[in-house]
Amino acid sequence: MALPIGPAEGSYSPGLEGVIAAVTSISYLDVEHEQIVVRGYDLIELARQMHYPQVAYLVIYGSLPSADELADFNRTLQEQAALPEAAYRLFQLMPRTTEVMDAQRTVISFLAGFEDPAELRDPSMQANLTKGVRLLARMPAITANAYRTVHGLPPVEPDGELGFSENFLYMITGARPDAQAARIFDMSLTCYIEHEMPNSTFAARVIASTLSDIYGAVAGAAASLKGPLHGGANEAVAHMLLEILQRGGASVAEAYVMEKLARKERIMGFGHRVYMKRYDPRAHLMKDYIPQLAGRRPEGPELYRIYQTVEQVMLREKGLFPNADYPVGLIYLLLGIPIDLYTPIFLAARTAGLVAHVAEQHANNRLFRPRVLYQGPWGRHPNGQP
Numbered sequence: 001m002a003l004p005i006g007p008a009e010g011s012y013s014p015g016l017e018g019v020i021a022a023v024t025s026i027s028y029l030d031v032e033h034e035q036i037v038v039r040g041y042d043l044i045e046l047a048r049q050m051h052y053p054q055v056a057y058l059v060i061y062g063s064l065p066s067a068d069e070l071a072d073f074n075r076t077l078q079e080q081a082a083l084p085e086a087a088y089r090l091f092q093l094m095p096r097t098t099e100v101m102d103a104q105r106t107v108i109s110f111l112a113g114f115e116d117p118a119e120l121r122d123p124s125m126q127a128n129l130t131k132g133v134r135l136l137a138r139m140p141a142i143t144a145n146a147y148r149t150v151h152g153l154p155p156v157e158p159d160g161e162l163g164f165s166e167n168f169l170y171m172i173t174g175a176r177p178d179a180q181a182a183r184i185f186d187m188s189l190t191c192y193i194e195h196e197m198p199n200s201t202f203a204a205r206v207i208a209s210t211l212s213d214i215y216g217a218v219a220g221a222a223a224s225l226k227g228p229l230h231g232g233a234n235e236a237v238a239h240m241l242l243e244i245l246q247r248g249g250a251s252v253a254e255a256y257v258m259e260k261l262a263r264k265e266r267i268m269g270f271g272h273r274v275y276m277k278r279y280d281p282r283a284h285l286m287k288d289y290i291p292q293l294a295g296r297r298p299e300g301p302e303l304y305r306i307y308q309t310v311e312q313v314m315l316r317e318k319g320l321f322p323n324a325d326y327p328v329g330l331i332y333l334l335l336g337i338p339i340d341l342y343t344p345i346f347l348a349a350r351t352a353g354l355v356a357h358v359a360e361q362h363a364n365n366r367l368f369r370p371r372v373l374y375q376g377p378w379g380r381h382p383n384g385q386p
């Protein structure tokens with residue numbers, strides 16, 4: 001029997017590959033020219049030459065800040081960085097088995113309740129940006145304290161003297177970071193800040209398209225980002241590198257990859273829906289900082305050799321290049337950041353991009369509601385009669 005599939009016929013693309021889902025002026029992956037275009041700038045140049053708050057301002061407001069605008073923005077990020085006391089009580093209620101990313105997502109939802117109800121539901125550009133910047137300011141404290149509480153560590157309050165990225169690292173480790181760690185961490189946040197229409201941003205825009213609020217949209221994006229095919233890959237990369245180290249180091253790395261590929265398993269941190277068989281420009285940038293960080297841990301040089309071997313084998317065997325999560329997974333290891341924070345950090349950095357996307361969606365909204373290619377049965381009746 002011919003399937004009555006209606007208007008969707010011929011337009012189905014598994015995983016929505018190649019489908020244009022939105023008109024945007026935020027960012028674009030110009031694969032041909034190996035550029036991530038963010039508000040007209042090359043993201044890699046921005047990461048090299050600017051600090052995260054400057055790029056966050058650009059992503060959110062559409063233009064780079066003047067000196068005064070940047071000072072105001074930094075002040076706002078600092079003034080709004082602390083969490084309401086109740087958030088710490090909520091952390092305490094969570095089972096110690098809670099994953100950091102789930103604790104982070106839960107507190108994001110919880111914080112919606114601290115907005116004025118009318119403001120929370122206000123989808124205007126100004127209301128979205130105000131709420132979005134407040135959420136961005138709080139993301140380091142949410143993220144670091146999500147980790148600290150589920151691991152039974154005392155909470156840490158933001159240090160009002162530190163900038164966004166330094167403060168973030170400080171709250172994670174409990175110690176003020178040195179200049180090298182702070183700079184490279186800041187660059188990693190900029191690399192993660194915005195990336196066109198990944199699954200998590202799409203999830204946020206789908207949620208926002210019902211005129212739901214920004215907290216719900218970011219919480220939805222968090223759930224999406226957690227998956228190992230998306231942001232969760234940075235944690236999987238670190239686990240893989242450590243597993244290879246434990247099994248013998250760089251000398252067994254090739255065999256490790258070959259065995260996984262023979263079992264048709266994926267090597268995390270490689271491949272990308274849009275870049276496909278091309279290099280992710282962020283991976284290029286971040287990789288260059290690994291050698292200078294390798295000396296920070298005794299096993300750093302060996303981890304770097306493992307990293308290089310896996311990369312060579314993946315290129316030779318699959319023609320696949322690393323994505324951003326591959327170098328960042330190792331960089332965070334070398335910086336001594338606990339592994340279950342890697343994806344929550346990615347979400348914290350991506351919050352600026354999500355804020356811009358939710359605001360843009362609300363400013364020019366049409367409900368997302370696609371159709372299906374139905375392949376189930378037809379003509380059944382509950383009483384079994386024809």
Ligand SMILES: CC(=O)SCCNC(=O)CCNC(=O)[C@H](O)C(C)(C)COP(=O)(O)OP(=O)(O)OC[C@H]1O[C@@H](n2cnc3c(N)ncnc32)[C@H](O)[C@@H]1OP(=O)(O)O
Pocket residue numbers: 015198228229230231233265266267268269270271272273274318320323324325
């Ligand atoms: C920041 C980010 O979110 S970047 C992405 C992070 N995710 C990862 O690193 C997870 C590992 N990578 C992957 O699973 C994929 O490359 C994805 C999910 C990112 C993109 O996948 P898709 O565009 O859906 O490609 P698809 O899954 O169809 O893969 C195409 C082919 O490449 C292979 N392939 C893709 N990535 C990998 C990988 N990492 N390891 C091994 N094989 C891979 C697939 O097995 C498939 O091969 P086949 O055609 O012989 O069956």
Ligand SMILES: O=C([O-])CC(=O)C(=O)O
Pocket residue numbers: 192194195197198199230272273274323324
């Ligand atoms: O673009 C994607 O599909 C995933 C990605 O690299 C990101 O979100 O940074």
